[in-house]
Amino acid sequence: MKNAILEVENVERIYKDEDKETLALKNVNFKIEEGEFVSIIGASGCGKTTLLRMIAGLDQIEKGNIRLRGEAVGKNNQQIGYVFQQGSLFEWLTVEQNIAYGLKASGQYKQKNQLVKEYITLTGLTGFEDVYPHQISGGMAQRVAIARALVNSPDILLLDEPMGALDSFTRANLQDKLLEIKHKNKITMLLVTHDIDEAIYLSDKIIIMTPRPGKISEIMNIKIAHPRNRSGSEFVTIRNKLMEKFALASEDALPEYVI
Template sequence: MSLENLIEIAAVSRTYLDANENTVEALKGISLSIKKGEFLSIIGPSGCGKTTLLRLIAGLDAPESGKITLEGETITAPDPHRGYVFQQGSLFPWLTVEKNIAAGLKARGVYQKEKGEVAKYLALIGLEGFEKAYPHQISGGMAQRVAIARSLINRPAALLLDEPMGALDSFTRADLQDKLLELWQRDQTTMILVTHDVDEAVYLSDRIVIMTPRPGTISEILDIRLPRPRHRNGAEFTALRSSILEKLHLASAGLQPEYAI
């Protein structure tokens, strides 16, 4: 993994108005450097601003104060070079699997030049034979693979993952985690994952960012030094998971975090 920083988050804060016109402080003074080629996970209790931070990195929202840069350039708007995968995948229901993947190329105006990449990414995500299927004809896990391929086909500098496995059953989730690792190791695309699942964070990550309840701040950043492939029932994995759960309780200042094991 390169030690070069790809994304710099400097003293970022974000507030917004809720449905009752009350000011809500979502993030306060977030500073974080994200390395090129690393797999970073962000965990914390519900409402701590994890998704808000991811949206700011994506350029889908703007900070009240502070700055976020990618390779020195300030992020001000969405860009295909920062792929975003939502919890439900958000596939276009009227397009087939292959056309959903191709949508990324068409949005950039390079489809005619790079359309051969669609078959390549179908193979990479293991969905050969499902090219002509529509989203309602495939499983949730398959749909998330398509959403990931649709982002990766643009060869983004960073792939932003907003709990993409949160709605899947445990077997499908584990399978998709392995596929995500395979894709990450193949291209070394920087991946930033928001998750409630402590096991998932430990299994996938180089580093884990633990956030506090609102206003979201960074409580701690952990280096995960377990060798790969990782074994979920191994003694080191189990000990690290227990330690992180304790840290989550401390970071939550008595609030019960929501996470899955």
């Protein structure tokens, strides 16, 4: 391990409902290096989003530790950017105002307003600065959400299935845009996805989780040079291996991969 930007150690999460307790995550351990793109895959309900929310400081840790650059994560951590499944844009604000919202809320807009323009350009939103969310496509809305998360210059960007509701062409375009942003700005990214092809296309490594309680079944390194060919022999070989491993990790549960 070179420089571990994120460390997750022996993490557990239990949900309590009246007299019932549900163990959502059990003994989760992994590290992410600076600049890596890591994906988490697993069946619905295995705790992927819960884990992401805990890293972001949006959900409590029952047991274990999560550290970013050696410091325990907490609420309102400006070093962590978060993109939700649905962009969660403010409908009454324009594209540019949505992207600038975090900077204005933290009082940094005057010093860093040039970043708003930079990310509008980088995410391909030039010309749409004064448009409202209801006037743009789902793919563009997710690009706005990504720009809004990145404009605060986070050390790590958490992505909770941000491309799940998009059509295949828009999804592929946004995947390439994420890789462009990652390589250009050296940002560490952690993605939750159900799509095995997406995980292979984007990731340096893939974390495979079991059904509830969510545990790490295996961490698989993806050593294919970019740009990656989805129909190439290396890609197909890894896809087949990953589908087999995912099926084994899911035990009796049906795998939920998308091809």
